[in-house]
Amino acid sequence: MKTLITIAWRNIWRHPARSGVLLAAVVVGLWAGVVTVGTVNGLMQQRVDYLIDSEIAHAQIHHPEFLAEGYSWLFIPDHEGILDWLDADPRVTAWSARTMTDGMLQSPIKTSGVRIRGIDIQQETGTTDFHENMVDGEYLDSDVRNAVIVGRSLASDHNLRIGNRLVLVFEDVNNELTSGSFNIVGFFESASTEFDDRNVYVRSGDFSRYLADELIVHEIAMRFSEPEMAATVVGDINSAFSGVEAQTWRELSPELNVLVELGDVMLYVITMIIMMALAFGILNTMLMALFERMREIGMLLSIGMSKARVFSMILLESVILTLSGALTGIILAWLSVLYLAENGINLEQFAAGVAELGWDHIIYPIISFPEYAGIVVLVIVITLLSSVYPAIKAIRINPLEAARDA
Amino acid sequence: MALVRTENLSKVYNPDTVPVHALRDVSVTIEPGEFTSIVGPSGSGKTTLLNMIGGLDKPSSGKVFINGTDITGMKDSKLIDFRLRNIGFVFQHYNLIPVFTARENISFIMLLQNRDKKEMLSRADELLDKVGLGDRKDARPKEMSGGQQQRVAVARALASEPKFILADEPTANLDSSSAMNLLDIMSRMNKEQNVTFVFSTHDQRVIDRARRVITMVDGAVDSDERRENGNDNEKE
Structure with missing residues (x-):
């Protein structure tokens, strides 16, 4: 050899x-x-x-029809019970309860379809690092009433500047067309221009007032100590609560x-x-x-x-x-x-x-x-x-x- | 027992289209210790006969016996092993392994025989000394003259301790003095160690040194002449 x-x-x-x-x-x-x-x-x-890290987190809970329809009346029933359950589970390291619906953004020059996302700043900062996408102005922790942050590309489409007002039009939980005036406090820029063009962020407290008499929640995003736990925790939530659907990031983002x-x-x-x-x-x-x-x-x-x-x-x-x-x-x-x-x-x-x-x-x-x-x-x-x-x-x-x- | 015996050996190329009769009913016998030259003009069948005896080609009919063993029906793989243990080859174009030194070329064939490494190297050195190349052990083929390469080829053929050595036109590519030198070595091996040589040639110098000359014409043996003093003409 x-x-x-x-x-x-x-x-x-x-x-x-x-x-x-x-x-x-x-x-x-x-x-x-x-x-x-x-x-x-x-x-x-x-x-x-x-x-x-910036959007989906490891898993989310919704009303079973919310993701397909996006109506405000498809909120999570008894979200407080679920949040208590999440607080008690050591596998769940953070969660963010979001109030959201699809609506229209109206500026003096045009109208665009957007998803309005109402977030609690503290909860959101603990769950995602979306705040790192801020490129101009303030985040939603601003003192300004009815603050809104928009994607920079969308703002430039509408020729909007920080301090300008815009009108968000949406349906409340009673299927009534409602609108609110919001003040632009900052611009964000995520890695996806498409996302920036189709989403605006407001405070969930501000937004809920327009939608219902009490705080309602459409989405609970969760982070776990290990990403691999997602399927198990999601299974546990689905068997513990009826009328809601929990899904892992893989299910949420088939694309x-x-x-x-x-x-x-x-x-x-x-x-x-x-x-x-x-x-x-x-x-x-x-x-x-x-x-x-x-x-x-x-x-x-x-x-x-x-x-x-x-x-x-x-x-x-x-x-x-x-x-x-x-x-x-x-x-x-x-x-x-x-x-x-x-x-x-x-x-x-x-x-x-x-x-x-x-x-x-x-x-x-x-x-x-x-x-x-x-x-x-x-x-x-x-x-x-x-x-x-x-x-x-x-x-x-x-x-x-x-x-x-x- | 005869060392080599052919029995009505015939070879026909292209039997179905344009048949070429390279050998016709050739029956020859070669005894141990012979120094035989097969001569004849180009196309007379001398190389074909040599290839048949060496088991490199199969006859169309007839048989070849080496030391009593019929090699005509042998399987390729068995024949390769048979050649390794019984027949030494010297080719017209020397055909040394170009990436090996003289010593490695000679050892290689012993390695194929699975011999002891120490024995291989000492035998290779001894053979190189015998063919007068003791000082060129580490030379590669391209660093040697044609005559030197052919002497290494003879040493390689001897290294496997074959029953006989077949040499096809061994001097055809050599100048006169190299050719004579090679013949001196071959005839000395023949005389001193009783090594049997069978070579094809049309070189008169080689024919003059042979003790037996088989002349082939048109694929058949034309004459078979034995001489007493063929290889005694070695230059002293």
């Missing part, structure tokens, strides 16, 4: 340029593949984290789930393209090497080298060549991911575009050990598969090639 490895290694370096090109292709291919996989992973994780799955498909496609290029690279190099060595392999078979040994020799050549490239590529990729996970990939140039899609402009690649291992195993399998054909061709060489004239 040692001699086979020696002969394979020396054969590889018979044509340093040719082997070097394949080696470089493997290194660059693997590096690019791993970094791409890490970046796509990072993008997905970032989106999930962002939605959980996010689709996105994560789409990310997986993208990774699969990228990996397959790289692996196919690798396979053809190996096949091409090994066949070229083989055609040049017909006489030599004929000689080896003539003097008594067994077909198994010739087969192994050819296989070893491609395995050694590819694996040294793959190892280098993986190490480079690991170092790159390590650096980028710390410093991020800055997409500021395309930030406007990525914000439309709901992404932040700095991406931190993530890649897990099983993913590294999976790529290495895939490279080994592809290498072996693409070396089998040249190796079979090698053992089919007629020993008489050894005696053939050049």
Whole structure:
């Protein structure tokens, strides 16, 4: 075996340029593949984290029809009983009770459909970090009466400034059209322009007054000590309370789930393209090497080298060549991911575009050990598969090639 | 028992389209210790005969016996092992492994025989000394002349301790002095160690040194001449 490895290694370096090109292709291919996989992973994780941290939290409770209809009369019955239950459960670390409905924003120049979100500042700050999205003016802790904060893009559409008034029109719990005048105290800018265009925030106390005689709650967002607990806690809530529906973030944001799955498909496609290029690279190099060595392999078979040994020799050549490239590529990729996970990939140039899609402009690649291992195993399998054909061709060489004239 | 015996050996290429009769009913016998040259013009069948004896090609009909064993029906894998243990090959184009040194090229065949490593290396050194290349042990083929490479090839053929050595046009690519030097080595091995050589050639210098000359014409044996002093012409 040692001699086979020696002969394979020396054969590889018979044509340093040719082997070097394949080696470089493997290194660059693997590096690019791993970094791409890490970046796509990072993008997905970032989106999930962002939605959980700034908006959805780990789970939410609603009236079963509220999410589909958005009417104000579809509020949570006996929300206080539920909130007491949540306070008593040690798994629940924070919650935020929100009063909300769909309505219209009217400014002097136009009207837009928005979701009006009434929040309790203390509860919301403990549950999400939405307040970090403030870019101008004050948050809802302002002393101004009927304060409202709007997305910067929506404000600019309506030509609204801080201090301006706007009118929110909505239906109260009695199905009566109601309106209220609100004072703009600040602008927010989340990672998603679409979200900024369709949501405004007010204080739940202010908003409830317009909707009903008492404080009503349409949504309770919850955070747990471990995100994985979401399904269990949600199950417990659903069995403890009737007339409400609790859902995990996965259920609440099916589009996010689709996105994560789409990310997986993208990774699969990228990996397959790289692996196919690798396979053809190996096949091409090994066949070229083989055609040049017909006489030599004929000689080896003539003097008594067994077909198994010739087969192994050819296989070893491609395995050694590819694996040294793959190892280098993986190490480079690991170092790159390590650096980028710390410093991020800055997409500021395309930030406007990525914000439309709901992404932040700095991406931190993530890649897990099983993913590294999976790529290495895939490279080994592809290498072996693409070396089998040249190796079979090698053992089919007629020993008489050894005696053939050049 | 004859070392090599062929029985009505025939080889026809393209039997269904344009048949080419490379061998016709060739029956020859080679005894241990012979220094035999197979001669004839191009296309006379000498290389084909050599390939049949070496188990590199299969006859269309007839049989080849090596030390009494019929090799014509042997499976490929068994034949490879048979060649490894019984036959040494010297090729016209030397065919050394280019990435190996002279010493490694010679050891390699012993390695295929699973011999002891220490024994392999000492035997390789001993053989290199015998072929006059004791000082070129670590040279790779491209660092050696054609004559030197062919001497390594002879050493490699001897290394496996075969029953006989087949050499196909061993001097065809060598200049005169290298050719004579190679022949000196081969005939010395033959005389001193009773190594059997069978070689195809149309080089008159080689023919002059042979003790038996089998002449082939159109795939058949035309003459079979034995000489008393064939390889005694070695230059002192």
